[in-house]
Amino acid sequence: MPVTIRHLTHIYDVGTPWEIKALDRIDLTIMEGGVFGLVGEMGSGKSTLATLMAGLENPTYGKITIDGDSPRPGVNVGILFQQPEDFFFEKTLFRDMVSGLENKGLTQEERRLQIHSSLDMVGLDHQILDMSPFHLNRGTLRLAAFASVLAMRPKYLIMDEPTASLDPRSRNKVIEIINSVSKDVTIIYISHRLQEIAAISDHIAIMEQGKVVFTGIWQDYVRWAVEQNKAGDLPVLNQVMVELQHQGLDVDPAVNTLELAVEQVLRVKVP
Amino acid sequence: MIELDNIYFAYPAGKVLDGVHLRVDKGEYVGLMGQNGSGKTTLARLINGLLQPNKGMVRVNGISTQDRTRLLEIRRSVGMVFQNPGAQAVGETVEEDLVFGLENLGLPISEIGQRIAQYLDLLGIPELRNRNINTLSGGQKQLVNLAAVMVMQPDCIILDEPVSMVDARHRKIVLQHIVQLNRNGTAVVNITHDPEELVECQKIIVLSEGKIAVQGTPVEVFDQLLNERMLEVPTAFALSKQLGLSPNLTIPGLLEELCQ
Amino acid sequence: MIGKYVHSSSSIHQLDPRTKLVLMLGMSLAIYGASPAALLFLLVFVLFLSPASGMPVKRLLGSLRPVLLFFGIIFLMHVLFTPGAPLLENLPFATVEGVWTGGIQVLRFILLIMYTSILIHTTSPSGLNYALMYFLRPLGTFGMDLAFMTGVAMTLIPDLFREITIIKKAQTARGYRGIKGFTALVVPLLYRSFHRVDELSDALESRCFHSGRRNYYYTRMLSGKDFLAGAVFVIIFILIFMV
Numbered sequence: 001m002p003v004t005i006r007h008l009t010h011i012y013d014v015g016t017p018w019e020i021k022a023l024d025r026i027d028l029t030i031m032e033g034g035v036f037g038l039v040g041e042m043g044s045g046k047s048t049l050a051t052l053m054a055g056l057e058n059p060t061y062g063k064i065t066i067d068g069d070s071p072r073p074g075v076n077v078g079i080l081f082q083q084p085e086d087f088f089f090e091k092t093l094f095r096d097m098v099s100g101l102e103n104k105g106l107t108q109e110e111r112r113l114q115i116h117s118s119l120d121m122v123g124l125d126h127q128i129l130d131m132s133p134f135h136l137n138r139g140t141l142r143l144a145a146f147a148s149v150l151a152m153r154p155k156y157l158i159m160d161e162p163t164a165s166l167d168p169r170s171r172n173k174v175i176e177i178i179n180s181v182s183k184d185v186t187i188i189y190i191s192h193r194l195q196e197i198a199a200i201s202d203h204i205a206i207m208e209q210g211k212v213v214f215t216g217i218w219q220d221y222v223r224w225a226v227e228q229n230k231a232g233d234l235p236v237l238n239q240v241m242v243e244l245q246h247q248g249l250d251v252d253p254a255v256n257t258l259e260l261a262v263e264q265v266l267r268v269k270v271p
Numbered sequence: 272m273i274e275l276d277n278i279y280f281a282y283p284a285g286k287v288l289d290g291v292h293l294r295v296d297k298g299e300y301v302g303l304m305g306q307n308g309s310g311k312t313t314l315a316r317l318i319n320g321l322l323q324p325n326k327g328m329v330r331v332n333g334i335s336t337q338d339r340t341r342l343l344e345i346r347r348s349v350g351m352v353f354q355n356p357g358a359q360a361v362g363e364t365v366e367e368d369l370v371f372g373l374e375n376l377g378l379p380i381s382e383i384g385q386r387i388a389q390y391l392d393l394l395g396i397p398e399l400r401n402r403n404i405n406t407l408s409g410g411q412k413q414l415v416n417l418a419a420v421m422v423m424q425p426d427c428i429i430l431d432e433p434v435s436m437v438d439a440r441h442r443k444i445v446l447q448h449i450v451q452l453n454r455n456g457t458a459v460v461n462i463t464h465d466p467e468e469l470v471e472c473q474k475i476i477v478l479s480e481g482k483i484a485v486q487g488t489p490v491e492v493f494d495q496l497l498n499e500r501m502l503e504v505p506t507a508f509a510l511s512k513q514l515g516l517s518p519n520l521t522i523p524g525l526l527e528e529l530c531q
Numbered sequence: 532m533i534g535k536y537v538h539s540s541s542s543i544h545q546l547d548p549r550t551k552l553v554l555m556l557g558m559s560l561a562i563y564g565a566s567p568a569a570l571l572f573l574l575v576f577v578l579f580l581s582p583a584s585g586m587p588v589k590r591l592l593g594s595l596r597p598v599l600l601f602f603g604i605i606f607l608m609h610v611l612f613t614p615g616a617p618l619l620e621n622l623p624f625a626t627v628e629g630v631w632t633g634g635i636q637v638l639r640f641i642l643l644i645m646y647t648s649i650l651i652h653t654t655s656p657s658g659l660n661y662a663l664m665y666f667l668r669p670l671g672t673f674g675m676d677l678a679f680m681t682g683v684a685m686t687l688i689p690d691l692f693r694e695i696t697i698i699k700k701a702q703t704a705r706g707y708r709g710i711k712g713f714t715a716l717v718v719p720l721l722y723r724s725f726h727r728v729d730e731l732s733d734a735l736e737s738r739c740f741h742s743g744r745r746n747y748y749y750t751r752m753l754s755g756k757d758f759l760a761g762a763v764f765v766i767i768f769i770l771i772f773m774v
Contacts, residue, residue: 041439056703057700078704086722099705100706101706167307233439233440239522244526258509262514266514343741351734357690359730361735367657373748405689423739
């Protein structure tokens with residue numbers, strides 16, 4: 001069952017001189033399965049939407065339901081914030097990870113098994129559980145944080161900029177892992193990097209200034225961006241393809257890998 | 272004007288730079304690439320003396336960064352913009368932020384107001400002069416940070432991942448200003464993951480595990496990176512190579528050749 | 532929280548920050564030494580000042596909310612421990628005098644907080660910093676550096692509160708509640724704060740900050756309004772202590 005968002009409006013500091021409307025009558029449905037990409041710049045409201053979807057705050061107006069129920073953090077929905085490696089503080093990694101499983105009525109053994117299997121999902125060694133988080137490097141910690149949320153077995157997992165401050169190699173690794181994890185958990189992937197969104201999402205929504213301005217699949221988004229004169233927002237690769245199409249060549253502007261792009265160009269123009 | 276001579280630097284956690292030689296000449300545009308942990312951020316902070324090398328020497332205009340009495344002189348010559356747009360603001364308003372650096376330089380008070388206006392105009396943000404910095408977007412904040420350093424008229428500006436935390440629209444604007452800054456004679460060192468930012472550089476240096484792995488013109492460097500599958504290269508460059516065209520670093524160049 | 536600065540052009544906003552700082556100190560003295568009748572006068576006065584400074588009285592009263600518990604405790608202590616005539620038959624320790632002195636003490640605190648709220652509402656952080664720097668000038672380099680540090684620290688406060696909100700949400704989502712939630716908040720907060728301060732100090736140093744800066748761009752001049760406010764205050768002060 002999907003996540004449904006109806007007439008969602010959220011205003012911070014209502015009634016004060018610092019009042020600000022972060023979300024403006026959002027209507028959105030996120031179907032179960034795969035990866036849903038949410039794109040927006042800072043100030044678009046995506047982080048507010050993430051917080052509300054995760055059940056960490058109540059919306060000023062409107063309603064969010066997950067599987068017909070209200071969002072309950074750690075139960076039907078989980079969230080991984082930006083720079084999650086900053087939030088570890090216990091003596092061992094295990095104690096940090098087990099805190100989310102405490103109120104689920106599981107035995108000690110069951111908890112351990114769930115944590116082990118979530119580490120497997122992200123490709124980390126079980127040995128790190130006995131280490132202090134302060135002795136692990138940030139890349140490993142980030143994956144551990146990912147495993148931490150997965151261990152709570154939410155149906156939906158919101159990830160806010162999971163590849164922030166990572167170099168290209170680490171970024172690709174994280175995306176690979178997310179792809180494989182998305183078979184068991186529906187991922188809501190929030191980012192301002194369109195290349196990643198294109199590579200990983202089945203459906204996307206674009207947010208601007210508190211409103212959802214587009215929903216659909218990647219191919220439709222590229223078409224829409226061109227119509228709206230926003231081709232400059234697209235990844236470089238797509239900008240090239242759009243320009244070629246503009247020049248009259250029969251290429252698909254929505255390709256999202258270099259190989260596909262090269263294929264397209266060679267098809268219509270032998271240099 | 273900047274020389275790094277056989278630099279060795281190690282944090283308690285491990286060594287970060289191992290025998291690095293680097294030069295930045297007057298007016299040069301240098302790009303610095305490398306994975307996280309390769310030592311790029313450390314290198315930036317060595318140049319203006321925020322950090323001191325364990326071995327080797329860093330010289331700016333012939334002055335060693337180890338000479339504490341002359342650190343101010345060095346910093347007058349080398350300015351620095353950091354990665355986090357929100358962590359560099361000193362003043363409450365944009366004007367106060369720019370005033371700070373000029374006060375430190377001892378600029379005559381009568382000249383401060385005019386200098387600020389000049390650089391806010393140059394960066395296209397004169398209307399932000401009296402705005403509270405807290406109310407600005409990340410991209411605007413970084414433009415203000417750039418203005419605050421440029422207003423001090425250093426000979427060289429180092430930018431440590433200047434647009435990695437900036438929204439797409441402002442990213443283009445900031446990068447355009449950086450290129451323009453260099454065209455007007457200021458040396459620039461741009462440290463980044465994103466190869467697209469470095470296509471206009473005269474020289475690119477790639478750091479790997481504390482040493483310089485590759486060095487040369489953009490085309491030379493990207494060629495090697497592509498062949499050895501080390502790091503990312505600009506999309507236009509990769510496409511050019513795959514299509515067997517001459518190496519193009521920018522979209523317009525690539526398109527021109529394709530459409531012939 | 533005692534409130535935040537709101538930019539406006541009310542008559543109180545237009546006063547020089549140095550004037551307001553001095554008047555605030557004077558007012559604190561007045562509150563401390565005033566008789567109960569004078570305290571009531573000061574109460575009426577601040578309720579008039581509030582709209583004059585653009586702050587609705589409701590918000591002024593709202594600034595008392597975080598400290599209500601504190602007031603309650605103070606009041607209770609006075610009621611129970613002040614010697615005197617018993618208040619009620621079955622409460623031998625509670626005295627009438629206790630209620631009276633407790634009430635007066637609480638009123639003093641209330642006035643202090645309300646006047647401070649108005650000060651903060653009408654004076655920008657950089658204004659306060661300017662005033663601080665002005666008054667610390669006699670302490671030489673040390674004083675100026677101190678004032679500068681205070682100014683920078685003030686710019687970090689809103690970020691601190693923002694961080695707390697973010698960390699609270701993140702840790703709640705990870706299952707930390709109650710007492711354990713406190714450590715879960717403090718450790719990342721300290722880590723992030725130190726990191727932030729580190730970055731800021733790098734930026735300051737890179738922009739040639741050094742101790743003993745003498746060159747200052749901003750100067751302020753006192754105006755007629757400041758002298759008027761000063762005069763009004765002196766009259767009030769005299770009335771309070773002579774009458």
